[in-house]
Amino acid sequence: DGSIIVTRHMIDKLSRRSFAPCMKQMHNHLRVNHHLKYGARRQYGLFLKGIGLSLDEAIAMMRDEFTKKITSDKFDKEYGYNIRYMYGKEGRRVAQTAMSCATIILRNPPSAVDCHGCPFRHSEKQVLKQKLGSDAILKKEQIERIAELAELNQYDKACTRYFEFMHNLEEGGLGQLITHPNQFYEESQKIVAE
Ligand code: SF4
Numbered sequence: 001d002g003s004i005i006v007t008r009h010m011i012d013k014l015s016r017r018s019f020a021p022c023m024k025q026m027h028n029h030l031r032v033n034h035h036l037k038y039g040a041r042r043q044y045g046l047f048l049k050g051i052g053l054s055l056d057e058a059i060a061m062m063r064d065e066f067t068k069k070i071t072s073d074k075f076d077k078e079y080g081y082n083i084r085y086m087y088g089k090e091g092r093r094v095a096q097t098a099m100s101c102a103t104i105i106l107r108n109p110p111s112a113v114d115c116h117g118c119p120f121r122h123s124e125k126q127v128l129k130q131k132l133g134s135d136a137i138l139k140k141e142q143i144e145r146i147a148e149l150a151e152l153n154q155y156d157k158a159c160t161r162y163f164e165f166m167h168n169l170e171e172g173g174l175g176q177l178i179t180h181p182n183q184f185y186e187e188s189q190k191i192v193a194e
């Protein structure tokens with residue numbers, strides 16, 4: 001379909017430009033802690049698959065990080081299966097699709113030690129503001145505006161404003177609401193690739 005091939009070496013840059021906050025926080029966690037717990041491996045793994053990261057690249061990317069703390073052997077034994085499963089190469093052999101915002105927000109809420117979920121729904125206001133400010137792109141009043149919407153439980157609007165501010169659009173400039181992290185990515189790539 002003419003879409004570009006995504007390799008693991010492109011993910012840092014793609015993350016900065018085109019990932020929704022939920023995916024950004026898991027990616028950053030992976031880079032810093034060289035590990036992801038089950039909930040994040042699933043939410044992030046299915047997203048990465050959705051943007052076109054191949055099975056081999058997905059395994060290599062996780063192995064590169066995880067083996068900073070554990071052996072390659074242990075990685076293959078404990079984590080390889082689940083990644084192949086998501087790609088439909090194990091078990092029922094049904095490739096799974098990426099989770100929508102509704103699924104992420106309503107199911108399997110993260111505990112304090114988890115990094116999956118939706119920051120607009122699952123992060124305390126101060127923590128959320130810190131996360132939104134970590135790219136040093138958004139202005140203070142834009143962060144306030146987004147945090148207010150999150151506080152009103154309007155997560156889709158909060159994420160849409162985040163998208164618009166990150167891409168220098170005015171409010172409503174995207175012309176649709178964000179309801180899926182892969183939609184966020186695809187819409188961003190349309191703008192970034194122009
Ligand atoms: Fe991710 Fe959806 Fe939350 Fe945005 S609203 S951060 S895309 S789960």
